Structures are given as structure tokens and as C-alpha cells.
Amino acid sequence: MVVTIIWGEFFMDNQEAMKKLVRLFKPHIKAVVMLVSFIIVSSLANLLMPLISKRIMDEGLLKQNFKAVLLYSSAILFLFCIDKGMNLFKEMVRTRISAKIKKNLYQKAYSHIQRIKIAYFKNVNNTSTLNNVNQDIENMSRVTDDYVFFVVTQIFSILGGMVGLLLISWKMTLIVLSFIPLKILITYKFSRKKEQLMNGYLKRSHEYAHWFGDMLGGIRESRIFGCASYKEKEFERKIDNIVEIEKKSSMMDVFNTTFELTIMQFLTTALYIVGGSMFFSLQLTVGGIFAFITYSSYVTAPIAAIVNLKYIFSGILPSTKRFYSFLELEQESNAITRDFLLTQDFEPCDQIVFENVSFSYGTGNQILEDVNFSIKTGEKVAIVGANGSGKSTLLNLLLRFYEAKGGEITLNGINIRNLDIQDYRLHFSVLDQHFYLFDGSIEENVKLYTNLSEADLRQSINDSGLTKFVNSHSLDYQIGPNGSRLSGGQRQKLALARALAHEKAIFIWDEADTHLDAESEASLYALLESRLKNKTIIMVTHHLDLLERADKILLLSNGSVIQYENNNESWKDHKEYRQVAMAFSK
Ligand SMILES: Nc1ncnc2c1ncn2[C@@H]1O[C@H](COP(=O)(O)OP(=O)(O)OP(=O)(O)O)[C@@H](O)[C@H]1O
Numbered sequence: 088m089v090v091t092i093i094w095g096e097f098f099m100d101n102q103e104a105m106k107k108l109v110r111l112f113k114p115h116i117k118a119v120v121m122l123v124s125f126i127i128v129s130s131l132a133n134l135l136m137p138l139i140s141k142r143i144m145d146e147g148l149l150k151q152n153f154k155a156v157l158l159y160s161s162a163i164l165f166l167f168c169i170d171k172g173m174n175l176f177k178e179m180v181r182t183r184i185s186a187k188i189k190k191n192l193y194q195k196a197y198s199h200i201q202r203i204k205i206a207y208f209k210n211v212n213n214t215s216t217l218n219n220v221n222q223d224i225e226n227m228s229r230v231t232d233d234y235v236f237f238v239v240t241q242i243f244s245i246l247g248g249m250v251g252l253l254l255i256s257w258k259m260t261l262i263v264l265s266f267i268p269l270k271i272l273i274t275y276k277f278s279r280k281k282e283q284l285m286n287g288y289l290k291r292s293h294e295y296a297h298w299f300g301d302m303l304g305g306i307r308e309s310r311i312f313g314c315a316s317y318k319e320k321e322f323e324r325k326i327d328n329i330v331e332i333e334k335k336s337s338m339m340d341v342f343n344t345t346f347e348l349t350i351m352q353f354l355t356t357a358l359y360i361v362g363g364s365m366f367f368s369l370q371l372t373v374g375g376i377f378a379f380i381t382y383s384s385y386v387t388a389p390i391a392a393i394v395n396l397k398y399i400f401s402g403i404l405p406s407t408k409r410f411y412s413f414l415e416l417e418q419e420s421n422a423i424t425r426d427f428l429l430t431q432d433f434e435p436c437d438q439i440v441f442e443n444v445s446f447s448y449g450t451g452n453q454i455l456e457d458v459n460f461s462i463k464t465g466e467k468v469a470i471v472g473a474n475g476s477g478k479s480t481l482l483n484l485l486l487r488f489y490e491a492k493g494g495e496i497t498l499n500g501i502n503i504r505n506l507d508i509q510d511y512r513l514h515f516s517v518l519d520q521h522f523y524l525f526d527g528s529i530e531e532n533v534k535l536y537t538n539l540s541e542a543d544l545r546q547s548i549n550d551s552g553l554t555k556f557v558n559s560h561s562l563d564y565q566i567g568p569n570g571s572r573l574s575g576g577q578r579q580k581l582a583l584a585r586a587l588a589h590e591k592a593i594f595i596w597d598e599a600d601t602h603l604d605a606e607s608e609a610s611l612y613a614l615l616e617s618r619l620k621n622k623t624i625i626m627v628t629h630h631l632d633l634l635e636r637a638d639k640i641l642l643l644s645n646g647s648v649i650q651y652e653n654n655n656e657s658w659k660d661h662k663e664y665r666q667v668a669m670a671f672s673k
Contacts, residue, residue, distance in 0.1 A: 104407040105400070108230050111191075115184045122180045122236060129173035132166040134247040137381035139163050145374040178233070185231035192224045195414060202418040205488040206448075214300025215293050219409065222292060226406035229399070238396055241389030248385030255379045256371060259361055263383045266354050267390055270347065274394045277343045282401035284339060288332045289405055295325040336402075343398055347391055358383060419508055420490065438464045438593070438623055439485065441648070443494035446477075446484060454480050456646040457494070462639070464592075467615060467624045469634050472643030478627045479520055481643070482595055485625070486515060518586040520597040520627070524570035524578060529553075530562040532570075532581055533588045543588060550614055551584035552607040553577065575602040583611070587618070594619060596626040600633065612636060 099107075112119055139159050147156035200216070229235075252260040302309070302318055309315045362376040371379075439462040446455040454477045462468050470478045483489050484496060487508055496503050503511060524532050533544055548557055556577055557564070570578040579602040586594065600608050608630070615624065615636050626633060634640065640651040 099408045099411055101404055104404045104411070107411055108227065108400075108403070108407055111188050111227070111230065112184070114191075115187065118180050118184050122177055122184070123239065125173040125177035125180070126236060126239075129170045129177065130241075130247075132170040132173070134251075134385065136163055136166055137378050137385075138251070139166070140381075141374040141378040144377070145372055149373075177236075181231065181233060181236060185228060188231055189224060189228045192227060192410070193220075196220045196224065196410075199414050199416075199418070204417050204419055205483075207416055212297055212300035212304070214303070215296035218296030219289075219293055219413065222289070223406040223410035223413075226403050227410060229403055234392070234399065235396070238389070238392045241392055245386050245389050248382045248389075251382035252379065252386060255375050255382070256362075256365065259358055259365075259379055259383075262357050262361060263354065263386055266350055266387055267394075269350055270391055270394050273346050273350075274343065274398050277339060277346075278398045278401040281336065281339050281343075281398060282405060284332055284336045285402050285405040288329070288336065289409055291325070291328045291332060295329055298322075298325055343395075347395075351387060351391070354383070354387060355380065419487065420504065438462055438466075438499055439625075440497045441481075441494070442497070444484065444491045444496060445493035446480060446489065446491050448480075448489075453646055455484075455648075458646075458648045460641055460648050460650045462623060462625065465621050465623055466638045467636060468626070468639045468641060469637035470625065470627045470641045470643065471629065471634070476643040477646065478643055479597055481641075481648075482597055482625070482627065486517065486595070487511065514591050515593050515595055516586045516589050516591040517595045518579075518582050518597065518599040519595075522578075522582045524566055524573075524581060526566070526568045528563045528565055529557060529560075529581060532566065533584050535585065535589065537589070539588055547584045547588040550587050550610070550618060551580045552603075552610050553580040553584055556580075576604060576607065579603060580607065587614075590622075593623040593625065596624065596628070598627055600628065600630060608632070 139162050143156055143159045143163075146152060147159060249260070252263060298321065302322070309318050358380055359376075362371060362379060365371040366373065366376060441458050441460050444455060444458040445453065447453045458481070470481060472478050480489070484491050485503075487503060490504070498506070498511070498514070525535075529548075530544065533539070533547060539547075544562075545554075548554055548562075564572075566572050566578075566581070570581060573581065579599070583599060586596075600611055603611060612632055626637070628634065635653075637653050640653055642649040642651065
């Protein structure tokens with residue numbers, strides 16, 4: 088099932104989530120079998136110990152037989168060594184399974200994030216994405232806890248313990264068994280409450296992480312506009328919500344354990360009283376009573392542990408549901424054909440065609456309606472329109488960050504939906520309005536993992552106007568997160584250098600010149616006549632200098648596009664253009 092981008096809704100019931108958790112072990116079946124074998128051997132060694140202790144007491148100490156004491160205590164030492172050795176091997180295998188499952192979950196999340204539709208990132212910020220993924224994976228990997236494996240193998244302990252109990256006294260065995268329904272009843276009640284609390288906790292912690300990311304993003308604004316104290320109050324409210332729910336959850340754990348221990352203590356007391364009366368009526372030996380009590384713990388403790396699994400899983404299932412609902416969120420659609428070849432010669436042809444294209448974000452207002460235009464190979468096209476008229480949306484449709492809801496977009500005659508999305512995007516060189524620079528050096532940001540030659544690197548830096556800065560600093564200059572150690576103009580030049588270095592047939596500039604000084608602007612415009620002369624350029628701009636260099640003007644007005652060839656200046660008479668562009672040319 089593919090889920091559209093709505094965050095915070097889980098699309099799975101407990102049963103399905105449980106199946107997903109069990110499937111995590113599928114690639115590790117061999118290791119699990121090995122691990123269970125180690126636990127069984129260790130449990131067997133443990134099972135034999137009380138029987139041998141009984142002999143030390145009854146045949147050794149009470150009969151003053153030192154040889155028996157020596158023999159049986161050595162046997163116990165041997166069993167102890169086996170138990171601890173197996174335990175060591177078991178832990179080695181368990182921690183390996185646990186690490187592999189965790190890594191696999193992180194890889195799944197990472198690869199999904201790489202493909203998820205860009206709309207997701209408009210609704211959920213980075214901090215809460217990281218928080219949710221970490222929290223869910225940590226919770227889910229608790230299925231590999233020692234406790235869970237221990238419980239699975241406890242069936243053997245219960246069976247062995249039951250045999251031991253029945254051999255000693257069937258009457259007392261009935262008392263032990265009466266404990267089971269009581270424990271089930273109490274655990275089911277607590278589990279329901281725990282699951283509710285966990286759901287609440289995940290929701291509040293997601294809200295808190297989202298708020299925290301937002302607060303960090305606006306930390307300067309908080310100080311400038313003096314709202315730090317209001318933010319602090321919001322913080323306190325959010326953190327109180329989380330702490331409150333954590334407190335309740337911890338208390339729930341304490342209640343669950345206390346109830347279990349209390350029932351156990353009642354049971355032990357009953358066993359002592361009944362065992363004592365049986366001893367006085369010579370139906371049981373002293374060693375028999377102690378062995379019985381040990382065996383009863385072999386039955387009651389595992390049963391309690393198995394029943395407690397319900398309680399433990401009530402803390403894991405909500406995260407499992409959220410994680411897999413996240414993995415179901417819609418990804419960018421991909422390849423139907425891979426036979427795309429971009430026109431290599433620059434014969435003018437209709438390279439990009441928008442035909443009756445319509446679009447709205449989600450269920451919101453129509454942003455574009457029946458948009459029609461075409462762009463020829465090598466054309467320089469300017470997109471003009473008022474704020475919010477849909478210029479960036481148009482480019483986002485072309486770059487396939489969103490899909491048109493009506494009509495079609497073709498590139499060299501092929502509907503872009505039918506092209507492999509990675510291959511398709513490699514035909515564009517983009518300088519976005521809201522570009523991002525990676526935390527690293529200038530050189531790393533321009534090269535972006537390609538083996539660009541030194542000469543091409545220098546050329547792009549030169550063409551972007553960044554040479555002076557590089558000469559006074561270096562190519563290794565660390566620019567900080569998103570270029571925080573650069574000025575606005577230097578950031579834009581670096582983004583331009585990156586776009587030039589990754590030179591493709593089609594260039595997209597969305598307000599590429601907003602931070603440039605006059606000299607840099609002039610150099611950028613000169614590129615249109617030199618390096619970029621044969622390239623198709625689609626630029627969102629309001630600068631007259633750039634508009635006048637365009638072969639075609641696309642004027643966005645009320646969701647539609649009016650297309651002007653720039654061989655006369657009729658577009659300048661359009662009311663929309665005058666309102667928008669003239670203001671910039673003043
Ligand atoms: N992710 C989104 N979800 C919902 N609405 C959006 C989203 N992005 C943009 N919009 C809306 O779509 C409309 C077009 O936005 P767009 O960014 O394409 O305009 P623009 O012409 O590039 O504006 P500007 O000149 O201000 O950059 C606006 O009304 C905006 O509020």
C-alpha cells in the first residue's frame with residue numbers, strides 16, 4: 088500500500104506490526120537457531136542443579152556422607168561452567184543479530200528518505216524526522232533483547248519444571264498453576280494502558296522534536312524580535328508533556344512488577360505452609376520442599392515472563408506501526424523506460440512542451456490551470472509573474488519534484504513521467520531559489536563527488552565570479568552548514584559555480600541573481616553570450632537586463648501562462664508584467 092504524505096497516522100494493526108517484527112529475524116534464522124540451542128543447553132544445566140542440590144542436602148549433609156557432598160558439589164560446579172559458557176556464546180550471537188537488524192532498519196529508513204516525495208519535507212522538519220526514525224528503530228530493536236530470546240526458550244524450563252513439580256507433589260503443583268490466570272489478567276490490563284501511553288509519548292515527542300527544529304531554525308529571529316521568553320514557555324509546556332507521560336509509563340512498569348512480585352510472594356508463602364504441613368505428616372523431605380520451591384520458580388518465572396511479553400510489546404508495537412507507516416509514504420515515481428537520449432546537436436526543436444498542465448498542492452487551490460507553452464533547444468526563456476503566481480511550482484513540475492495533476496510535460500517528445508527520474512534529472516543544471524550548500528570545502532561543494540578536472544573547477548569558479556574569494560582564502564575553505572561562513576553573494580556565486588561545473592543541456596535559474604552586485608550580475612549575463620550560448624536556459628527573473636536577453640517570455644497570470652516571443656516588446660504592455668517587472672527595473 089502506498090500512503091500519501093500525511094504524517095502521524097499509522098496504517099497498521101497490532102497483528103500486522105507483530106508480523107513485521109517477526110520478519111526482522113528472517114535473514115538471521117541460522118543464528119537464531121544457534122542462539123536458541125545455547126539457551127537450551129544452559130537451561131538444561133540450570134534445571135539439573137536443584138536436583139543435585141537436593142542430593143547434597145538429603146544424601147550428603149543429612150546422612151553425613153562427605154564423598155557425596157564432594158561429588159555433587161563438583162557436578163554443580165561443572166554445570167555452572169557449562170551454563171556460563173553457553174551464556175557467553177549466546178550473547179555473542181545475540182548482539183550480532185541485534186546490530187544487523189538495527190543497521191538494516193537504518194538502511195531502510197535512509198534509502199526511503201532518499202526516494203520519498205519532496206512534499207514530505209514541507210510538512211515534517213529534519214529534527215522530527217531524525218527523532219522519529221531513531222526512536223522507532225531503538226524501540227523496535229528491543230525485540231532482540233536478551234529477555235525476548237530468554238522467554239522463547241522458557242517453554243523447556245516450564246516443561247522440565249512441571250515434571251519436577253509433579254514428581255515431588257501434585258497437590259502443590261495445583262497451587263502453582265492457580266497463579267497463571269491471575270498473572271494473565273493483570274498483565275493484559277497493564278498492557279492496554281502501556282500501549283496508550285506509548286502512543287501518546289510518540290505523538291508528543293514528535294511534536295516536541297518538530298517544535299525544537301523550528302525553534303533552532305528561527306533562533307536569530309527569536310532574539311531579534313524578543314520572543315525568547317515566549318519560546319521558553321512553549322518549551323516548558325512541551326517538555327512537561329513528555330516528562331509527565333514518561334513518569335506515568337515508569338509507574339506503570341513499577342505497578343506491573345510489584346503486582347507480579349506480590350503474587351509470587353503469596354505463592355511462595357502458600358507453598359511453605361502446605362509444604363511444611365506435608366513435611367510434618369512425613370509426605371515430603373526437607374530437600375523435597377526446597378527443590379519444589381526452586382522448581383516452582385522454574386515454572387512461574389517463565390510463565391510470568393511469557394505473559395509479560397505482551398506488556399513489553401505494548402511498548403514496541405506503536406513504534407513499529409509508525410516506522411512502517413513512514414516506510415509506506417509515497418516515493419517519487421520511477422522509470423518506465425530508460426531509452427532517453429537528449430538531442431546532442433543544437434538544431435532547434437520543441438525540447439520541452441507543457442500541454443494543458445494543471446496543478447494544485449494537495450487538495451488546495453488550483454495553482455496552474457491548462458498551461459501550454461514550448462521551449463526550443465538552445466532558447467533562453469524568462470518566466471515572469473507576481474509573487475505566488477506559480478513560477479517555482481512550474482520549475483518543480485519540470486524537475487519532477489511534484490507531478491502535474493492534468494495534462495502532460497514532454498522532453499524531446501517523451502512524457503517525462505516515462506523516464507527514469509535519476510537519468511532525467513541529470514539533464515538539468517539547477518540554481519534554485521532556496522539552494523542548499525553542504526557543510527564542507529568550496530572545492531567539495533563544486534565537485535560534488537565528480538572527478539572534475541582542476542581546469543574545469545577553476546573555470547567554473549572564475550565564471551561564477553568567486554575567484555577573488557578563493558584567491559584570498561582557498562579552495563579548501565570550510566563554508567559551514569549551508570554556507571553559513573559565506574556572505575549572501577558568495578553563497579550564490581558558489582551555487583552558480585556548482586551549477587556551471589555540472590554543466591548540462593538545460594539550465595534552470597530561479598532568481599539566480601538576487602544577491603549579486605552589479606559587476607557580478609554583468610558577468611552572469613555575459614555567460615549567456617559565451618559559455619551558455621548553446622544551452623537551453625529557463626530563468627525566473629524580474630531584471631530587465633536579463634529579460635531583454637531572453638528569446639521568449641512566459642508571463643504567469645491567474646494560473647495560466649501567456650507566451651511571448653521576444654522579437655517585439657509587446658509583452659511589456661501586459662498589465663501583469665508592468666505591475667511586476669517595472670517595480671524591479673526602477
Ligand atoms: N508546498 C506547498 N504546499 C502548499 N502550497 C504551496 C506550496 N508551495 C507553494 N505553495 C503555494 O503555491 C503558490 C505558488 O507558489 P510558488 O512558489 O510557485 O510561487 P512563485 O511565483 O515562485 O512566487 P515567488 O515570486 O514569491 O517566489 C503560492 O500561493 C504558494 O503559497
